[in-house]
Amino acid sequence: MIFPAIWGALPGPRWVRALILAAALAAVLWLLFDYVFPWISVTFGIQDQSVGETG
Amino acid sequence: METVAEHPAPPDAAPPKASGAASRVLSLVGELMIIVGGVLALYVVWQLFYTDLAANAVQEQTVQSLPWAYTLPITAPTDNGPSPQTIPDELKLSPDTAPDVKEPAFGTTFATFYVPRWGPKYIKPISEGTDRHKILDRLGIGHYVHTAMPGELGNFAISAHRTTYAKPFSNIDKLRKGDYLIVQTKTAWYVYRVTSHEIVLPTAVKVIAPVPNHLGAAPDNHYITLTSCHPKFSAAERYVVHGELEYWSPVGNGVPAELFSVPAP
Numbered sequence: 001m002i003f004p005a006i007w008g009a010l011p012g013p014r015w016v017r018a019l020i021l022a023a024a025l026a027a028v029l030w031l032l033f034d035y036v037f038p039w040i041s042v043t044f045g046i047q048d049q050s051v052g053e054t055g
Numbered sequence: 056m057e058t059v060a061e062h063p064a065p066p067d068a069a070p071p072k073a074s075g076a077a078s079r080v081l082s083l084v085g086e087l088m089i090i091v092g093g094v095l096a097l098y099v100v101w102q103l104f105y106t107d108l109a110a111n112a113v114q115e116q117t118v119q120s121l122p123w124a125y126t127l128p129i130t131a132p133t134d135n136g137p138s139p140q141t142i143p144d145e146l147k148l149s150p151d152t153a154p155d156v157k158e159p160a161f162g163t164t165f166a167t168f169y170v171p172r173w174g175p176k177y178i179k180p181i182s183e184g185t186d187r188h189k190i191l192d193r194l195g196i197g198h199y200v201h202t203a204m205p206g207e208l209g210n211f212a213i214s215a216h217r218t219t220y221a222k223p224f225s226n227i228d229k230l231r232k233g234d235y236l237i238v239q240t241k242t243a244w245y246v247y248r249v250t251s252h253e254i255v256l257p258t259a260v261k262v263i264a265p266v267p268n269h270l271g272a273a274p275d276n277h278y279i280t281l282t283s284c285h286p287k288f289s290a291a292e293r294y295v296v297h298g299e300l301e302y303w304s305p306v307g308n309g310v311p312a313e314l315f316s317v318p319a320p
Contacts, residue, residue: 001082002090032094037101042187045290046102050185050199050214050257050282 102219106192110221114195117164117180123241124167125310126178140309142244147302150277153206156240159183166205168196168213168223169237172230172318179223181238185214192216195223199263202280205238205245206303209274212263217283217294224283227294228252235313236279236298239306246311247279247298254285255293262295276300 010017040046118124159165166181184190185197196215203209215223236247255262262282265274277300285294304311 001079002086029097032097033101033105037098038188038192040098041102042192050191050197050293 106220107222110193110195113193114180114221114223117182117194118167118178121164121167121180121241123239123306124178124180125239141312141315142304142309146304146308147246148304150206150300150303153208153243153245153277153300153303155207156204156242158201158204161186161200162189162194164194165198166238166240169239169314170230170235171237171314171316172234173226179215181213192220195221202263203265203274203278205240206243206277206300208277209265210263210267210278210280211238212280212282214282217285218288224281224294227281227283227296228285230296231318234318235311235316236281237311237314238279241306243303243305244311245303246301246313248301249296249298252294252296255295257290257293259293259295262293262297267297 006021007017010020012020118126161184162182164180164182168177168179168181170177179195181196181198182190182194183198183200185199190197191214196213198204199212199214202212205211217224217227230249230252232249232251234249236249238245238247253262261268261270263280264270264272265278266272266276267278267280279298279300281296281298283294284290285292
């Protein structure tokens with residue numbers, strides 16, 4: 001449902017769509033790895049190692 | 056699939072609208088779950104592999120960018136290779152004479168850390184502050200703000216990850232009493248030796264007190280304290296190692312011979 005809709009919304013022949021998808025996935029991956037995941041890890045105290053009042 | 060496709064619904068079947076809507080919702084839920092599962096899997100990949108790669112690159116670059124940092128060699132001098140000059144005994148100065156050092160600005164990398172127990176390639180930068188995002192997740196070892204500076208009377212307290220983010224304190228549990236912990240700054244070498252370790256709760260700030268575990272006591276010695284998480288891959292407790300300064304020496308007279316010491320297994 002989501003995936004066919006995205007595929008259908010993309011313009012151009014198959015290989016162009018595949019290329020656009022690959023670029024979009026890379027952008028999402030970069031956003032997750034460099035911004036979203038670091039924020040989650042720090043905000044929820046996953047893997048903390050210092051001593052302090054807040055733990 | 057085929058059987059369904061080959062038998063079109065009879066004309067008196069239920070209106071396709073209702074069943075179509077239900078199946079659309081179902082497939083939407085299913086696809087959302089696939090996406091959530093994918094993102095969770097990516098989080099694991101990021102935490103276990105990507106953070107190591109990213110932080111290692113930053114930390115290596117940071118060490119290389121310090122013109123005063125001793126980087127090579129850290130292996131024992133060989134017979135044929137040029138062996139680095141080691142600090143002569145008369146320049147191994149007593150801890151009492153160690154100068155006070157001004158605490159640098161937050162985020163400044165002001166020292167490098169060497170631990171023979173952790174292998175000949177171990178060099179990590181030490182930076183001011185223990186902020187997760189700005190210091191520990193990138194630059195590696197962080198210095199607790201307002202604790203003593205290297206060599207000073209009091210407790211030089213540092214913190215680093217034990218797993219992921221290039222894990223500078225990965226082998227903190229391998230340290231034994233008497234192991235050398237060597238710190239270099241722009242101006243001096245400081246050679247500490249491990250005295251003890253303990254496992255405490257994350258709230259135990261007393262371990263980084265000027266006299267470890269004696270909150271409010273006036274500093275009486277030149278301590279070093281390392282903190283990291285415990286158990287591995289958890290944030291439930293802290294693994295803490297304490298040490299004391301054995302000697303210090305201004306830079307420019309060679310390197311501590313202890314750098315090349317091979318610790319007993």
